[in-house]
Amino acid sequence: MSDRLRGILRVLAPSSALVAFLLLGLFVGQYQRYVLSHAAAAIVIGAALTMLVGYARCISLATGAMMALGAYGSTLLVIKLGFPFLLAVALGGVLGGLGGFILAVPGVRFRSHNLAMVTLVFQSVVIIVIRELKGLTGGAEGLNVPRPTLFGIDFSGDYAILMLTVCVCVCVLVPLTILVTGAYGKNLRALASNEVGARAFGISIEHHLIAAFTISSAAVAIAAAIAAPRFRVIDPDTYGIMASIFTLAYPIVGGMQSIWGGVLGGGVLALLPEVLRPVADFIELFFAVLVIATIMFFRGGLVDLAGAIGRRLKGARPPESIEAASPVDAAVTGGLETSNAAVAAIGNALVIDNVSKVYDALRAVDGVSVEVRAGSLHGLMGPNGAGKTTLFNTISGFVGADGGRIECFGRDITHSPVEGRIALGITRTFQQVAIFPELTCRDNVVIGLGRNGIGSVLSRSFDDIAGRARAAEERGQADWALAAVGLGGLGDAPAGMLSLGNQRRLEIARAIVSRPRLILLDEPVSGVGHQEAEQLKDLLKRINADLGVTMLVVEHNIGFLVSLCDQLTVMGSGRVIAEGKPEEVVTRSEVRRVYFGESEKVALHA
Amino acid sequence: MAEFIMVIIGGVQFGAIYALAAIGVVVIHKATRTVNFAHGGLVMLGAFVTYLVVVELRWPYWTAYVLAPLLIGTLAMALELVILRPIRRADMFTVIMATIFLGIALSETFRLAQNTEMLAVPSAVKGPPMIVPLGEDAFIVTAEQIWVTIGALLTGFAGLALFRYAGIGRSMRAMASNIRGAQLCGFSIDRVYALAWFFGGALAGLAGVFAAPSKGVSPELAVSVISAAFVAAVIGGFDSLIGAIIGGLLLGVVETLSAAYVSSAMKSAVSFLLLFVVLLWRPDGLFPERKGRDV
Numbered sequence: 001m002s003d004r005l006r007g008i009l010r011v012l013a014p015s016s017a018l019v020a021f022l023l024l025g026l027f028v029g030q031y032q033r034y035v036l037s038h039a040a041a042a043i044v045i046g047a048a049l050t051m052l053v054g055y056a057r058c059i060s061l062a063t064g065a066m067m068a069l070g071a072y073g074s075t076l077l078v079i080k081l082g083f084p085f086l087l088a089v090a091l092g093g094v095l096g097g098l099g100g101f102i103l104a105v106p107g108v109r110f111r112s113h114n115l116a117m118v119t120l121v122f123q124s125v126v127i128i129v130i131r132e133l134k135g136l137t138g139g140a141e142g143l144n145v146p147r148p149t150l151f152g153i154d155f156s157g158d159y160a161i162l163m164l165t166v167c168v169c170v171c172v173l174v175p176l177t178i179l180v181t182g183a184y185g186k187n188l189r190a191l192a193s194n195e196v197g198a199r200a201f202g203i204s205i206e207h208h209l210i211a212a213f214t215i216s217s218a219a220v221a222i223a224a225a226i227a228a229p230r231f232r233v234i235d236p237d238t239y240g241i242m243a244s245i246f247t248l249a250y251p252i253v254g255g256m257q258s259i260w261g262g263v264l265g266g267g268v269l270a271l272l273p274e275v276l277r278p279v280a281d282f283i284e285l286f287f288a289v290l291v292i293a294t295i296m297f298f299r300g301g302l303v304d305l306a307g308a309i310g311r312r313l314k315g316a317r318p319p320e321s322i323e324a325a326s327p328v329d330a331a332v333t334g335g336l337e338t339s340n341a342a343v344a345a346i347g348n349a350l351v352i353d354n355v356s357k358v359y360d361a362l363r364a365v366d367g368v369s370v371e372v373r374a375g376s377l378h379g380l381m382g383p384n385g386a387g388k389t390t391l392f393n394t395i396s397g398f399v400g401a402d403g404g405r406i407e408c409f410g411r412d413i414t415h416s417p418v419e420g421r422i423a424l425g426i427t428r429t430f431q432q433v434a435i436f437p438e439l440t441c442r443d444n445v446v447i448g449l450g451r452n453g454i455g456s457v458l459s460r461s462f463d464d465i466a467g468r469a470r471a472a473e474e475r476g477q478a479d480w481a482l483a484a485v486g487l488g489g490l491g492d493a494p495a496g497m498l499s500l501g502n503q504r505r506l507e508i509a510r511a512i513v514s515r516p517r518l519i520l521l522d523e524p525v526s527g528v529g530h531q532e533a534e535q536l537k538d539l540l541k542r543i544n545a546d547l548g549v550t551m552l553v554v555e556h557n558i559g560f561l562v563s564l565c566d567q568l569t570v571m572g573s574g575r576v577i578a579e580g581k582p583e584e585v586v587t588r589s590e591v592r593r594v595y596f597g598e599s600e601k602v603a604l605h606a
Numbered sequence: 607m608a609e610f611i612m613v614i615i616g617g618v619q620f621g622a623i624y625a626l627a628a629i630g631v632v633v634i635h636k637a638t639r640t641v642n643f644a645h646g647g648l649v650m651l652g653a654f655v656t657y658l659v660v661v662e663l664r665w666p667y668w669t670a671y672v673l674a675p676l677l678i679g680t681l682a683m684a685l686e687l688v689i690l691r692p693i694r695r696a697d698m699f700t701v702i703m704a705t706i707f708l709g710i711a712l713s714e715t716f717r718l719a720q721n722t723e724m725l726a727v728p729s730a731v732k733g734p735p736m737i738v739p740l741g742e743d744a745f746i747v748t749a750e751q752i753w754v755t756i757g758a759l760l761t762g763f764a765g766l767a768l769f770r771y772a773g774i775g776r777s778m779r780a781m782a783s784n785i786r787g788a789q790l791c792g793f794s795i796d797r798v799y800a801l802a803w804f805f806g807g808a809l810a811g812l813a814g815v816f817a818a819p820s821k822g823v824s825p826e827l828a829v830s831v832i833s834a835a836f837v838a839a840v841i842g843g844f845d846s847l848i849g850a851i852i853g854g855l856l857l858g859v860v861e862t863l864s865a866a867y868v869s870s871a872m873k874s875a876v877s878f879l880l881l882f883v884v885l886l887w888r889p890d891g892l893f894p895e896r897k898g899r900d901v
Contacts, residue, residue, distance in 0.1 A: 057699050059706075106886055112698045113641040113844075114885060116706075117836055121878040124833075128875045241829065245710060252703060285718060288711035295704045296692050 003472065007464035011177045014263045015170045018043065025162045032274075033158040037165040037230055039270040041223040044169045046250035046266025047176050047259055048219035053248065054256030055180065055188040056212040059112065062103055062119035063220055064243035065126035070096045070221025071228040071239065072130060072137055075145050080136075085148045085155075089168060089225040096221020097214045099126070104213035108206050123244055131236045142235030145228045161230055168226045172219050173263075179215065180259045182461025186443050187452060188212060190436040197434030200396065201427075201447050201510070202419045207454035220247075246284075249291045255301025257438070264302045347410075349374040349518050349550035350395070355404030357390050364390040366574035367404070372552055372567070374409070374517075377544050379565035379582060380554045383595055387574040388554045389431070389522070395552070396428045396520050397421055409517060422450035425517035429507040431526060431554075437496025441487055441506055444495045445478040448510035481513035482506075485539060501532035505539070512543060521553045525560055533557065537564050558595075562586060570595070608743040613866045614859060619751045621858020622758035623817045627831050628838035628850035629762050630809035633769060636845055637778035637802035639785075640690060641698070643705040646832025647712030648807055652678045652814020653823040654716060657725045667730050674815045675808035682807025683800050691799070709832060713825040720823075727818040730754075750819060758816045759851070765809055766847045778802050782845075833874075834861075837881040843891025852893065856880075 021036045028036075045063070052058050074092030077083040083091070099122075107118045130137045137143055147156035148164060155164050179185060191198035191205050199205060228234050246269075254265020273283050298305055350372035357365040365387040372378045382388050393399035395406060397418040406414045408424060416424070427448065436444050451460065463471035482491055485505040490498070495506055504524055511519050524540070525533040537560060544551055555561045561568065561582065568582040572594035578585050585591060627649050634642045655674040659665050685708065693704060729750040736747050769775035780788040781798045789795055813831070821827055838857050842849020857877055865873035884892065 059699065059702055106882075110885065110889070113643075113702055113836075114840065114889070116643075116702065117840060117881060118885060120833065121882050124878050125875055128871050132869075132871045245706060248703070249707070281718060285711060285714035288707045288714060291707040292689060292704055292711065295696075295700055295707075296689065299696070299700070 004464065004467040010181060011174060011465060014043075014047065014177050014259055015173045017263060017267060018166045018170050018173065022163065022166050025159055030158045033162045034230060035271065035274050037158075037162045038227065039267050040162075040165045040169045041227040042247075042250065042266035042270035043263050044172050044176070044223040044266070045220050045247050046254060046262030046264075046269075047173055047180070048216035048223070048262070049247060049251045050254070050256065050259055050262030051176065051180050051185070051188070052212050052216040054251045054261060055185055055192065056209055057192040058108075058209060058212065059116040059248075060119045060213070060216075061116055061241065061244045061248070062099075062123040062126075062217075063247045064239040064241060065123040066096045066099055066217040066220040067224035067243060067247075068126055068130060068236070068239035069099045069217075070223070070225040071145075071234050072143065073221070074225035075143055075228055075234065076136065078146055079143075085150060085229075086168075089222060092225035093172075093218045093222035096224075097218030099221070100213040100215075100217025101210060103217075104210040107213070108209040119244075120241070123241055127236050127240055130239075138235075140236060142233040144233055145231060148229045156229070165226050165230075168222065172222050176215070176219055177259050178465055179458065179461050182464065183446075184208075184211075184457050184461045185259075186439055187447065187457055189438050190444075190447055193436050193438055194434045196398075197430065197436065198447075199418055200398075200421075200430075200434070202422050202450050202452040203447070203457075204419055204452070204454060208457070211454050211458065242284075246287060249287055251301075252291050253294050253301055255303030257300060258303055261301050261303045264306075268302065347374055348372060348407075349376070349409060350552065351405075351407040352391070352395070353405045353407070355391065355394055355401045355406060357387075357394055357399060357402050363574050365394065365401075368571070368574070368576055369404075370569050370576060370579070372518075372550060374550050375544075375548055376550060376567050377541070377565045378550070378552050379561040379568040380552060380571065381556070381558065381561055381568065381595075382571035382577075385573075386571040386594075388571055391571070392520060392522055392552075392554050396426070419453075422448075422514055422516070425514075426520065427511040427514060427516040427518075428520035429504070429511050429522060429524060431523040433500065433503045433507055435495045435498075435503050435506050435510070437494065439495055440492050441482060441495050441498070441509075442475065442478045442491040444506055445481050445510050445513050446474050448481070448513040449474060449477060450514055477513055478509075481509040484512065484543065485509040486535075501528045501536070504528060504536060508536075508539065508543070512547065512549065515547065516549060518550045518552065521551060521555075523555055524553065525555065525557055533560055540564060558586060608740050608745040609866075611740070611745045612747075613862050615745075615747055615751055615755075617859035617862035618855060619755050619820065619858070620862065621855035622755045622762070623813055623821075623854075624831075624834040624838045624857055625851040625854025626758045626762050626765075626809060626813040626816065627835035628842065628854045629765050629847055630806040630813065631835050631839045632842070632845060632847055632850045633765065633778070633809065634802055634806035635839075636769075636782045636847075638686075638781070638799050639698070641702050641705065642806065643702060643832060643836075644685070644709035644712060645806070645810055645835055646828035646830075647709040647716075648678050648682055648810035649814045649817065649831045649835075650713060650716060650823065650825065650828040651681065652811035653727070653818035653821070653827060654720070654725070654814070655811065656815045656818040657727050657823050660727060661725070670815050671812070674811035676811075678811030678814065679804040679806075679808035682810065683804040686799055686803040691796070694799075709828060713828040716828075717825045723824065724826075725823040727823060729819045730815075754816050754820065758813070761809070761812050761816075762851050765805070766851070768805075769847060774801055774805070778805075834877065837877050840881055841884050841892055843894040846891065846893040849891055849893030853891070 018040050021040055025033045025036050052060055070092040073095035074088040077088035077091055078085060103122045107115060110118055131140050147154060149155060187203050187208055191203050191208055195205055250265035250269055251262045253269060255261030276283060294301055348371050352368060352370040354367050354369050355365055356367055368391055380388050390399060394401040401414055405412060408426060413424060479491055482488055485508050487502060487505055487509060498506060525536055543549060565582050568585045569576055570578040570585060570591050577594060578588050578591045627645060631642055631645050634640055652674045655677055656670040659670045659673055660667055689708060693701060731749045731753045733749040737744050738747060777793045777798050780793055834857060838853035839850050841853030841856060860880055861873050861877050864876040
């Protein structure tokens with residue numbers, strides 16, 4: 001089966017549940033058809049919230065407001081302006097999307113409870129406005145929803161409504177699935193698990209979250225718009241805060257780690273009240289208890305539960321942590337084109353000229369000038385508080401320099417944003433590994449390729465389906481980088497299961513996959529054992545030689561640094577105190593003094 | 607002028623209740639890093655205890671002031687033990703979800719148990735309204751207003767003092783500033799968390815007793831109190847107790863002013879707009895806690 005076909009089946013699978021509803025509807029009565037239409041809309045809402053709540057980890061209490069925008073918007077367009085029903089539903093979706101956008105632009109600078117409060121503000125204000133605009137919306141009394149018609153044909157029969165609902169819901173669910181399972185969904189999970197790591201590879205957190213709010217709100221609004229005629233009368237209470245909270249239960253109960261969670265959660269929780277009709281009064285309490293139980297006992301939700309049952313039936317064991325790395329494949333790295341190396345032989349990769357950074361009274365970096373020769377392995381060491389990390393962050397763009405100038409391959413990058421650095425050929429790794437544990441190793445590395453602007457990410461999500469060659473190309477590049485660092489066989493393993501040493505390798509793979517000209521390595525062996533450090537040293541040397549990529553390495557491990565680097569800069573109290581060949585630099589008295597606390601006499605004696 | 611003063615007095619009365627509820631939210635958040643969206647439910651149950659004691663059992667009113675904080679504090683402690691302790695290692699996101707639905711569970715349980723619209727509770731202090739002359743005009747204050755305002759504020763400041771100066775407060779503050787460090791110094795995380803929830807729950811219970819006569823007892827009380835308490839807490843900077851008190855008073859006054867002079871619909875809108883403005887303008891609240899510098 002070709003990749004493309006498999007991809008198409010994968011995005012159609014969640015929608016197949018909706019089509020099943022259509023078949024089921026043939027055999028059941030009027031009321032059950034009504035319930036099925038309700039569940040179809042809930043599935044779309046669940047999937048939309050999987051994107052926003054499960055993937056982007058934004059707690060939204062404004063889902064009810066988005067539903068209201070869709071339902072009221074589409075109904076009013078039909079009543080007041082005589083729009084055809086389907087167009088009105090689509091425009092209701094646009095209105096919901098607009099609402100999501102307006103909420104998100106100021107909202108995404110907040111996280112957790114503050115974001116929840118901002119969404120609650122939006123929710124309350126929308127409902128108050130609807131209640132107060134009595135002339136337009138009928139206020140608290142409610143608004144009569146006309147029967148839906150399509151090209152003059154009445155669609156108000158229960159099976160007709162089910163058909164219409166399923167068709168519209170499929171049209172929303174398919175693109176939603178493509179986005180959630182594609183590059184966009186992966187980026188959302190990446191930024192939700194590690195914002196710093198995501199930012200370093202050009203993922204604009206604000207843009208991604210605003211898009212998540214906009215897209216999910218539009219989907220929710222369409223689902224509510226298509227459901228409105230079934231209610232015959234809509235009123236503000238239908239879309240109150242309780243609607244927001246109970247829809248929030250969909251992705252939680254279903255499971256937040258895949259689109260199936262929202263689909264299952266929405267479907268099951270929409271059908272549940274019908275199953276529990278004898279105890280209908282207890283349904284809200286039951287919902288709340290169900291959510292709390294899910295959070296306490298099976299946080300993966302129904303999807304995980306189904307997976308566990310499936311595994312048990314098959315008799316398979318759950319996956320265990322992966323420890324062993326395959327040896328570095330010499331053939332892969334050896335066979336690289338070394339165009340960079342040829343270019344690199346001339347001039348400086350990085351010129352740091354009199355850079356300063358002041359925090360309050362502390363001059364963290366005080367007029368530092370360093371030149372890093374192209375193609376070299378340049379080490380940067382110094383005791384705690386010497387300003388290494390601050391200097392490093394000014395180079396990688398995480399901290400703005402207060403003075404001085406930083407040039408990379410002849411271009412002034414002093415003030416260019418973090419997001420633009422990959423395009424300039426600069427990547428980095430982190431002192432605290434900043435991998436994305438929920439993604440596979442391959443997907444981690446693909447993020448390192450850049451192209452993470454929101455527009456290109458959204459379009460990249462459709463690559464697989466459209467059968468564009470780019471997706472296969474990206475996979476190929478990622479597999480090359482994984483093989484180059486010795487993680488060749490682990491492309492499909494979740495990154496969070498790797499050992500720390502292998503996570504460091506993964507970071508290196510992510511840093512080299514875009515074929516950068518300069519890699520900034522922040523304490524690449526901190527926390528890993530001696531043997532692993534030796535292996536990483538060989539790996540870095542090989543990458544430096546084969547790819548001709550310049551490396552600037554900050555490290556505390558002096559032995560590692562001396563044997564790795566061909567040039568070494570030592571910092572102390574924000575200044576450069578020594579520079580030169582590593583073996584020679586570490587014997588200098590001033591270095592020994594700041595680093596080892598030796599007095600001058602002892603140093604001379606030594 | 608007299609009308610304006612009466613509006614302000616009414617606002618301060620509600621503000622004092624909000625402040626008390628907000629202090630509970632802040633105490634729990636400070637000590638346990640848990641954002642308790644179930645706090646409104648606790649306040650509602652505090653008001654319900656008042657109803658039971660005063661109306662059903664016909665006990666003297668002061669017993670409500672003793673029983674409500676004890677019962678609600680114990681309930682809060684039990685909820686922490688049974689529901690939140692097992693998920694303590696989860697991230698904030700998950701815990702917030704849990705408390706949101708915990709709040710729903712509390713108010714739904716109440717709704718199922720008491721299938722009425724709203725339970726009325728008489729005032730704690732009786733007596734004719736006082737007429738205070740003001741130039742040619744005069745304004746009216748009820749004993750209830752004075753009692754609630756002063757009582758709730760005094761309780762709030764007492765809570766603040768307890769947290770700031772007493773031994774139990776010290777353990778909670780230690781936990782708040784550095785969990786590992788506090789544990790190493792011999793503070794038991796379980797005990798401190800239980801204590802903080804008891805303390806926060808007791809404040810919620812008292813807020814319920816003060817709120818019961820003027821707001822009645824209904825599931826809506828939970829929703830209105832939780833949003834007000836959060837708005838007040840956020841205005842105050844979420845980690846500042848004194849900020850929560852001032853935020854609560856400010857919110858109460860702004861709400862009643864807009865209800866009196868704009869429209870009743872504006873009342874709930876304005877509190878949210880206030881929150882929005884504060885969040886955008888000063889994300890750390892009007893009274894941010896001074897934090898140590900990260901180097």
